[in-house]
Amino acid sequence: MTMTAEPTTETDSRVAAVRPSIARLTSIELRKLTDTxxxxxxxxxxxxIAVAIAVVQLFVLDDAEQTFTxxxxxxxxxxxxxxxxxxxxxxxxxxTQRTALTTYALVxxxxxxxxxxxxxxxxxxxxxxLVSLAVAAAGTLAAKATGGAGSWxxxxxxxxxxxxxxxxxxxxxxxxxxxxxxTPLAIVGYLLLPTVWSILAAMxxxxxxxxxxxxxxxxxxxxxxxxxxxxxxxRLAVSxxxxxxxxxxxxxxxxxxxxxx
Amino acid sequence: xxxxxxxIKRYGPHTVVDNVSFHCEPGTVTGFLGxxxxxxSTTMRMICGLTPPTDGSATVAGRLYRQLPNPGREIGVLxxxxxxxSGRTGRETLALAATTMGVDRSRVAxxxxxxxxNAVAARRRVGAYSLGMRQRLGLALALLGDxxxxxxxxxxxxxxxEGIYWMRGLLRDFxxxxxxxxxxxxxxxxxEAVADRLLVIGGGRIVAQGGRDELLADxxxxxxxxxxxxxxxTLQRAALDATADTNGxxxxxxxxxxxxxxxxxxxxxxTELRPAAGGGLEQLFLTxxxxxxxxxxxx
Numbered sequence: 001m002t003m004t005a006e007p008t009t010e011t012d013s014r015v016a017a018v019r020p021s022i023a024r025l026t027s028i029e030l031r032k033l034t035d036t037x038x039x040x041x042x043x044x045x046x047x048x049i050a051v052a053i054a055v056v057q058l059f060v061l062d063d064a065e066q067t068f069t070x071x072x073x074x075x076x077x078x079x080x081x082x083x084x085x086x087x088x089x090x091x092x093x094x095x096t097q098r099t100a101l102t103t104y105a106l107v108x109x110x111x112x113x114x115x116x117x118x119x120x121x122x123x124x125x126x127x128x129x130l131v132s133l134a135v136a137a138a139g140t141l142a143a144k145a146t147g148g149a150g151s152w153x154x155x156x157x158x159x160x161x162x163x164x165x166x167x168x169x170x171x172x173x174x175x176x177x178x179x180x181x182x183t184p185l186a187i188v189g190y191l192l193l194p195t196v197w198s199i200l201a202a203m204x205x206x207x208x209x210x211x212x213x214x215x216x217x218x219x220x221x222x223x224x225x226x227x228x229x230x231x232x233x234x235r236l237a238v239s240x241x242x243x244x245x246x247x248x249x250x251x252x253x254x255x256x257x258x259x260x261x
Numbered sequence: 262x263x264x265x266x267x268x269i270k271r272y273g274p275h276t277v278v279d280n281v282s283f284h285c286e287p288g289t290v291t292g293f294l295g296x297x298x299x300x301x302s303t304t305m306r307m308i309c310g311l312t313p314p315t316d317g318s319a320t321v322a323g324r325l326y327r328q329l330p331n332p333g334r335e336i337g338v339l340x341x342x343x344x345x346x347s348g349r350t351g352r353e354t355l356a357l358a359a360t361t362m363g364v365d366r367s368r369v370a371x372x373x374x375x376x377x378x379n380a381v382a383a384r385r386r387v388g389a390y391s392l393g394m395r396q397r398l399g400l401a402l403a404l405l406g407d408x409x410x411x412x413x414x415x416x417x418x419x420x421x422x423e424g425i426y427w428m429r430g431l432l433r434d435f436x437x438x439x440x441x442x443x444x445x446x447x448x449x450x451x452x453e454a455v456a457d458r459l460l461v462i463g464g465g466r467i468v469a470q471g472g473r474d475e476l477l478a479d480x481x482x483x484x485x486x487x488x489x490x491x492x493x494x495t496l497q498r499a500a501l502d503a504t505a506d507t508n509g510x511x512x513x514x515x516x517x518x519x520x521x522x523x524x525x526x527x528x529x530x531x532t533e534l535r536p537a538a539g540g541g542l543e544q545l546f547l548t549x550x551x552x553x554x555x556x557x558x559x560x
Contacts, residue, residue, distance in 0.1 A: 017330045017331060017334075018330060018331060018363065019330040019331055020331065020361050020362070020363060024360065024361070024363070025361070027360070028357055028360050028361055031357065031360075032357065035349055035353050035357075036346060036348030036349055037348050037386075038348055039348075093346065097344075097345070097346040097347065097348075098341065098343070098344035098345075099344060099345060099346050100344075101311065101340055101341055101344040102338075102344065102345070102354075102358065102402065104310075104311060105309050105310075105311065105332065105333075105338045105340070106332060106333045106358060106361045106362060107361065108310045108326055108327040108329070108332060109327070257313070259306070259311065259312045259313065260306070260311035260312070261302075261306060261311070261312065
């Protein structure tokens, strides 16, 4: 053993014994959404589809229907469908690409990483609403210039609703990712399970009662309109509890316990 | 400083790691040897808090891994060089880790330089890396936080001979500056060349541990003569304990001087006379882990 091998004290001042803050971890997770080709393309595709839909609307809609609301609602669709995939990938790619080995070695408190990932996809969802608003605004201006109605008939409630729609969607994706920890399984599960539930509920009359409370396609429907009643919010909350909160908690427990290899 | 106390890992009825205990002191390189499936990786993952142990504990710098606030600054870990996002560039992979650990971004360029990944390689996506480049990137990642402890699982895998020589120097230097290194390998020569201490695991159990020289001390002398049979008789007569190797030579449990003297007294022409240490560890390794080699870890 060399002379320099004198054991250093356990709390050496050289070591920055400060754990990374949730804010820093969130900024890292946001960066991870865009620093791969797949992530960049997925986000770019969402934006392009939203723009494409608005352009098509300019050509096919009656002039009277070319309003701000008329542009906003459809622009929410591609985001609502694809952004959750971003949320799923953010969580499952750690396991399929096996980066969990590095991520959780650097941050052994896995719940902090999961929290940061959820924060990152929530921020992404809110940002997507801004993009949708911008696309709708651009569409409205273009409509006005080309002889459409181009009226700014939107209500603020609609912006709030848009945010709720995207948040529920992206968190549901993340929850499925967290629960299944496998990209294809989570994507298929996220896209298919609610649909299967809708189909079953439509066929089996006994399920129709519960479906009004548990089928997200039914409970989220009023969000695309203008006003939500308290009862509608209640139903939405129950369905979110079942499809988002439950898999989120179960998935968190699974992630905390799972062996990383 | 790594302290492992009675670690046990069971998957159902299979005990993959069975009551493993060892210490790694600052200033030393500990070679963790064992055939595939012997429990090396599982032990390392348990030290790093990635696999929950069934029983026992492991501490790094006096603390459980999970209790380290910023582990990357304390301990550098390379468990699997292939476990990187194939779509990220090498530089980006390091930049993310640097941000997590809170180390200066300039450190990224430093470690890239240290492990010999040039600017072109750093800009490429990891998916396009060879295994050797991934090992270098993994080593860069481990060194990024300027830690005092390194845990490396098969770091020589995929490196070319020059790369292996380079890494050997890097680890030796790291330990000589007071660092603690635990590296696993099934490349016996590699470990023998760099480790001060050896830890041999077979079938989940530690079957030998100690200083390298101490473990290799009684491996004896390799001797070869033009007349193999005469040499055999001479060794018998001199009451030297010898075993024949596969190419007509003998491994003798005695100093080379003693063996040479016996041969000279008998007037034999020797073609080879040297300490058997080169193959000694291999022999040790094979003997100690015999029977355990085919037991793959079943999860």
